[in-house]
Amino acid sequence: MPSVREVCHVRSKNAGPYWVTVDFFFDGPDSFERFAGSSAIGPAVFAKLYGIDAGMVKQFRVPKLNILKVSYPRITPQGGEVERDMHSGQQFVRLLDIELT
Amino acid sequence: MDSEQHSRRWIVLVPTGSLGAGVREEEILYGISRGAQVIASDAGSTDSGAAYLAKGMSKNNRGAVKRDLTILMKAAAEAKIPILIGTSGQAGGNLNVDWTRDIAVEVARELGIRPRIALLYSEQSREAVKAKNKAGRIRPLPPCGDLADETIDSCEHIVAVMGPEPYIAALQAGADIILGGRTTDTAVIAAFALMKGAPPGASWHAGKIGECGAQCTEKEIPGSGVLLRIDESGFEVEPLNAVNRCTPHSVSAHMLYENSNPFHLIEPGGVLDVTEADYVQTEFRTVRVTSSVWREKPYTMKLEGAASGRFQTIMLVGIQDPIVLRDLEGFERRMLEGLYDRVKKTMGLAPDDFHISLRLYGWNAVSGERVPAGTPAPREVGVLFVATAATQDTATQIAKACNPFFFHMPMPGHHEMPSYGFAFTPADIERGAVYEFKLNHVVDVDDPMELVRTEWIDMNSERAS
Numbered sequence: 001m002p003s004v005r006e007v008c009h010v011r012s013k014n015a016g017p018y019w020v021t022v023d024f025f026f027d028g029p030d031s032f033e034r035f036a037g038s039s040a041i042g043p044a045v046f047a048k049l050y051g052i053d054a055g056m057v058k059q060f061r062v063p064k065l066n067i068l069k070v071s072y073p074r075i076t077p078q079g080g081e082v083e084r085d086m087h088s089g090q091q092f093v094r095l096l097d098i099e100l101t
Numbered sequence: 102m103d104s105e106q107h108s109r110r111w112i113v114l115v116p117t118g119s120l121g122a123g124v125r126e127e128e129i130l131y132g133i134s135r136g137a138q139v140i141a142s143d144a145g146s147t148d149s150g151a152a153y154l155a156k157g158m159s160k161n162n163r164g165a166v167k168r169d170l171t172i173l174m175k176a177a178a179e180a181k182i183p184i185l186i187g188t189s190g191q192a193g194g195n196l197n198v199d200w201t202r203d204i205a206v207e208v209a210r211e212l213g214i215r216p217r218i219a220l221l222y223s224e225q226s227r228e229a230v231k232a233k234n235k236a237g238r239i240r241p242l243p244p245c246g247d248l249a250d251e252t253i254d255s256c257e258h259i260v261a262v263m264g265p266e267p268y269i270a271a272l273q274a275g276a277d278i279i280l281g282g283r284t285t286d287t288a289v290i291a292a293f294a295l296m297k298g299a300p301p302g303a304s305w306h307a308g309k310i311g312e313c314g315a316q317c318t319e320k321e322i323p324g325s326g327v328l329l330r331i332d333e334s335g336f337e338v339e340p341l342n343a344v345n346r347c348t349p350h351s352v353s354a355h356m357l358y359e360n361s362n363p364f365h366l367i368e369p370g371g372v373l374d375v376t377e378a379d380y381v382q383t384e385f386r387t388v389r390v391t392s393s394v395w396r397e398k399p400y401t402m403k404l405e406g407a408a409s410g411r412f413q414t415i416m417l418v419g420i421q422d423p424i425v426l427r428d429l430e431g432f433e434r435r436m437l438e439g440l441y442d443r444v445k446k447t448m449g450l451a452p453d454d455f456h457i458s459l460r461l462y463g464w465n466a467v468s469g470e471r472v473p474a475g476t477p478a479p480r481e482v483g484v485l486f487v488a489t490a491a492t493q494d495t496a497t498q499i500a501k502a503c504n505p506f507f508f509h510m511p512m513p514g515h516h517e518m519p520s521y522g523f524a525f526t527p528a529d530i531e532r533g534a535v536y537e538f539k540l541n542h543v544v545d546v547d548d549p550m551e552l553v554r555t556e557w558i559d560m561n562s563e564r565a566s
Binding site for chain 2: 019025058
């Protein structure tokens with residue numbers, strides 16, 4: 001099974017101070033069809049990785065672009081006392097080695 | 102008739118993704134030569150954090166904003182087209198608008214032009230927000246809950262995010278330049294076309310695609326802006342830079358950027374729905390977009406409020422010592438315990454009175470998570486020390502109390518006392534307050550102008566009087 005980094009490039013970014021949005025740009029329609037719905041990058045995995053409630057994770061499929069978008073609320077709003085990634089631009093990295101099934 | 106058809110096109114020049122980021126004069130002249138009827142851009146957003154609203158200061162430096170305004174105001178005055186700037190001074194609070202106003206007036210005097218400048222203020226007093234809250238007219242957006250008065254009181258500044266209506270009113274009243282407070286990026290760009298009766302779906306979608314300037318283009322060489330041509334059945338987007346191009350992918354993918362929902366964009370008076378939108382390459386550099394839908398909804402304005410929190414003082418050391426690098430987890434644990442212990446013993450502070458955070462750059466600073474077992478040691482790490490406390494002075498006293506231990510803490514393998522690599526003297530750096538957004542709510546309004554105040558500077562009458 002391929003890892004995320006083998007079939008996608010991935011971007012993360014803040015979407016306002018309270019949300020993060022992650023875009024999985026799949027390398028073509030075949031990969032998109034096979035893996036965009038994988039539970040390996042489903043809400044439960046986001047909940048575990050980012051310490052949030054799986055019920056708050058939003059998923060959008062954009063088949064025309066072979067993109068899966070996943071948005072989730074930040075555990076603390078942007079810019080708190082222990083902020084480590086103000087624009088959430090590095091949050092995608094821990095997704096890259098996930099094995100897609 | 103050709104002329105009739107031609108008159109039913111509304112051409113918006115977006116010079117840059119954010120005023121002060123660096124507009125390009127040749128791009129502006131190109132856009133005007135292609136018939137631009139208005140120049141529109143935002144000058145900020147919440148993107149860079151709450152400090153800019155809380156402090157009423159710009160992110161961009163004054164010189165950069167002045168340079169951009171000079172290029173735009175000169176070109177617009179010659180072409181006799183208006184300029185619309187939204188979210189002035191990064192955050193769009195009253196202080197941010199006034200800062201931008203002073204630069205614009207200075208530029209006008211230097212250029213010898215006499216524009217009518219409209220200033221749109223949407224900052225709200227805490228009392229006004231509390232009254233709206235009491236009247237049940239404020240609702241939370243996820244993930245936030247109901248709004249408490251204490252939260253409102255904690256904010257230094259609160260702004261209501263404007264739609265296009267105040268810009269349209271100012272244009273109709275004869276504004277040459279509009280400097281707006283906090284506004285949706287989309288609204289500033291869509292306002293002119295909406296005023297002229299362009300289809301709202303195309304106007305709003307064009308606004309979204311253009312809001313980051315040339316970000317929706319494929320950049321062969323650096324470029325800054327885009328030209329949006331809106332008509333009865335859709336819109337076209339073209340880079341202002343003659344080499345770069347738009348493609349259906351570069352344009353449609355921009356709908357995803359910084360947007361939690363790629364199909365729906367919620368605006369003050371409705372929702373833009375691009376689910377069925379179609380993107381076609383019409384010319385090599387130009388993409389045409391059709392089938393964007395606007396659905397009107399009851400008018401709401403988003404509220405943004407920024408609060409000032411506790412204060413921080415920081416220190417930074419660099420470490421290449423292999424004894425430390427081979428056990429960074431042990432180093433961090435031992436260091437943190439030691440630092441807390443020193444502060445308790447030397448300052449008598451209770452655990453709730455302060456916070457110390459260590460970030461090991463080069464190891465796990467960005468995630469703060471445990472590094473997988475077997476990860477090879479890095480060549481060096483930067484260790485950032487962050488003390489947080491109720492006052493700046495206390496945070497600095499904590500840093501000073503921690504300084505010797507942070508500098509010299511030995512690991513079990515050390516024979517001699519180590520000295521880690523400070524980058525500065527004095528070692529402690531006062532970083533100021535922690536600024537946070539406190540509001541994520543919308544307010545219902547009866548009229549789009551209800552929470553907006555417009556002021557005018559008529560530089561023509563100024564000279565006459």
